[in-house]
Each structure stands twice: as C-alpha cells, then as structure tokens.
Ligand SMILES: Nc1ncnc2c1ncn2[C@@H]1O[C@H](COP(=O)(O)OP(=O)(O)O)[C@@H](O)[C@H]1O
C-alpha cells in the first residue's frame with residue numbers, strides 16, 4: 001500500500017533513450033523559446049516524459065516566460081558546481097499527463113554565450129546522454145545566431161527543429177544555419193516550423209519555397225512539421241507568465257502545436 005507519505009519512486013530508466021531535439025533558427029525573436037515550452041507541454045500531455053534544456057546560456061528566458069524560479073541553472077553545471085541532473089527544476093508538477101515537464105534553466109544576464117568554452121558544451125552534451133534514459137524527449141532551446149556553440153548544441157542533438165517566420169530575413173538565417181551544419185558534416189534533415197504565419201496555407205507555401213532552395217542548392221529536402229498562426233493570445237500569455245494552454249484553453253496557436261507534436265510523434 002502506498003501511504004500518503006510515501007516518497008515518489010524515481011522513474012525507471014527507459015529501454016530506449018530520449019530523442020534529443022534542438023530547436024534552432026538563426027534569427028532571434030521567431031519564437032524558439034515559446035515553441036520549446038509549448039512542445040514540452042504538448043509532448044507531456046501526449047504521455048511522454050520531457051526534459052527542456054535552456055541552452056541560451058547568455059540570455060535565458062524559458063523560466064521568465066513560464067514564471068518559474070529555478071533554484072539551479074545550467075551555469076552551475078558549467079562552473080562545475082553541479083552535475084546536470086541536480087540542476088533540474090520540475091515545472092507544472094514535473095513530467096506527467098498534465099503537461100508538466102522537467103526544466104534545466106539557463107541563466108539570464110550572465111554574459112555572452114561566447115564565454116562558454118568548448119569543454120563546457122561537451123560537458124553538458126555528456127550530461128544529456130546520461131539523462132536521456134530517464135526521458136522520452138529532450139528539447140534544447142538554442143540561442144539565436146550561428147555562433148560555434150549554437151552549432152555544437154545543434155550537432156549534439158539527433159533531430160533539428162528549424163523555426164522560421166514568413167519573413168525573408170528569418171528564412172535566410174534558417175538557411176544559413178542548416179547550410180553551416182551540413183558543411184560541418186552533419187547529415188541531419190531538419191523538421192521545419194513556420195511560426196507566426198498569417199494562416200496555415202500561407203505557412204505551407206513558405207515552407208515549399210524554403211524546401212525548394214534547400215533541394216536545389218544543398219541537395220536535400222527538409223521535412224514540414226507544420227505552421228503556427230500568429231495569435232495574440234501568445235504574447236498575452238507570455239506577459240502573464242502563464243503557459244498558453246492554461247491561460248487560454250482554446251487557441252489557434254496551441255492547436256497548431258498539437259498538430260505538430262502529432263507529426264513529430266509519427267516521424
Ligand atoms: N505564434 C505566435 N503568435 C504571436 N506571437 C508570437 C508567436 N510566437 C512567438 N510570438 C512572440 O514572439 C516573441 C519572441 O518569441 P521567443 O520565443 O522569445 O523567440 P526566440 O526564442 O526565437 O528569440 C514572443 O515574446 C511572443 O510574443
């Protein structure tokens with residue numbers, strides 16, 4: 001019998017380690033951080049144990065968007081004070097069907113990502129491999145730009161989710177990111193998400209153009225994960241520091257996220 005005071009059992013290691021997704025874009029402000037948290041919630045609600053890692057080591061904001069106050073963050077790991085598993089903060093009750101998940105927070109205002117050394121990224125990557133058997137999905141929210149550390153985190157993941165908007169600057173930066181990764185020998189075929197689309201149809205057309213350019217100049221076809229409509233409920237929920245599906249149980253943007261999770265789960 002499990003009494004009220006019984007300690008929760010630690011989850012058993014999975015027989016298959018988590019798939020690691022890097023959420024990247026090149027350009028900032030396209031919605032990577034917001035999307036990373038929504039994917040974590042939606043994967044959680046589909047019955048998967050999720051770990052979200054804020055890899056924007058200079059300007060972290062997963063915790064700010066969610067209104068959580070982590071007691072430890074990835075910088076304690078980088079400085080060698082903590083092992084990665086000790087830096088985990090449960091969000092919304094931790095992994096479970098209510099959409100909770102585990103978070104390894106970044107650290108705002110700590111200076112540039114450039115200050116983080118290659119060994120630090122390697123240490124985090126090794127820590128993730130150790131944590132992977134405890135989760136079904138690990139999501140890395142990457143910083144903007146195509147800094148060597150951003151590319152290292154992207155290469156540490158087996159799956160790449162490339163976020164863009166319909167704007168030519170976002171598309172050019174997404175293209176630059178995937179081109180650099182492939183020049184570095186990564187054979188990853190990215191899943192592409194068109195965020196803040198006017199409508200899903202237009203988002204799909206933007207993807208088709210992007211895919212054509214990748215096919216013609218880089219010799220591969222990216223995969224379409226889906227489009228997310230521009231939705232005023234998104235900035236509203238961020239201002240309220242409350243996850244979108246909690247603040248607004250019905251919203252176009254979160255419905256679009258659910259579709260994307262179905263596509264990712266199937267692929
Ligand atoms: N689907 C959307 N509809 C409306 N606004 C959005 C949407 N996605 C993101 N945003 C807005 O874009 C801003 C930037 O998002 P953020 O996740 O911080 O981008 P990034 O991590 O790529 O820099 C958010 O503060 C949010 O207000």
Ligand SMILES: [Mg+2]
Pocket residue numbers: 032033034056061142143
């Ligand atoms: Mg961000």
